[in-house]
Amino acid sequence: MTTEASNETLADQPNIIDMPDEELFEIAHPMWDDLIKYSNKGQYGKFVRKFSYDLLLGLNEIEVGKQFAKSEQTRSLDPDNDFLGTIRRGEHVSFLYRMRSTKKEGEWLGRMVLGYEKGEIRIFGASIF
Numbered sequence: 001m002t003t004e005a006s007n008e009t010l011a012d013q014p015n016i017i018d019m020p021d022e023e024l025f026e027i028a029h030p031m032w033d034d035l036i037k038y039s040n041k042g043q044y045g046k047f048v049r050k051f052s053y054d055l056l057l058g059l060n061e062i063e064v065g066k067q068f069a070k071s072e073q074t075r076s077l078d079p080d081n082d083f084l085g086t087i088r089r090g091e092h093v094s095f096l097y098r099m100r101s102t103k104k105e106g107e108w109l110g111r112m113v114l115g116y117e118k119g120e121i122r123i124f125g126a127s128i129f
Contacts, residue, residue, distance in 0.1 A: 013116050017088040024086065024114075027121055028095045032112050035126055036077045052115070052122040073128070076103040081110065091115050092124055099128055 016024070031050060038047040048056060082098040097110035113125035 013119065015091055016093050016115050016121065017091065019093075021086070024093060024095075025083075028093075028112065028114055029083070031114070031123065032081075032095065032097060032110070033079065035112065035123075036079050036081070039074050040077055040079075042075060050123050051126075052117045052124045054117075055122075055124055072103055073101060073108075076101045077128070078102050084109075094125075 078100040084096040087094040092115040099108040099110040110128045
């Protein structure tokens with residue numbers, strides 16, 4: 001088996017922090033909506049489909065699978081959320097959302113980190129806490 005190394009360097013790749021807000025929002029908000037939808041449905045394969053290679057590599061799939069199957073929080077996210085803002089740092093942009101549950105009282109902070117990987121915008125982190 002052989003693999004080809006990409007000839008693309010970081011200098012050749014666009015930097016997501018240089019994109020205008022409106023362009024970022026058109027990409028990020030539907031990605032966040034998909035994460036919520038697939039989390040609520042328990043569709044792990046669809047949930048991780050836009051994750052970066054490094055994020056996928058670092059996941060403990062057994063633990064994530066258990067959390068996905070057993071966590072009431074990950075299966076009851078209210079799709080009606082409030083976008084709070086962005087944080088731009090290095091080669092990534094974090095998108096912050098106020099989240100609620102359809103089953104639990106209170107609010108949580110949702111975070112999704114986007115950046116470029118091999119010319120495509122991918123998810124480098126996603127959490128709710």
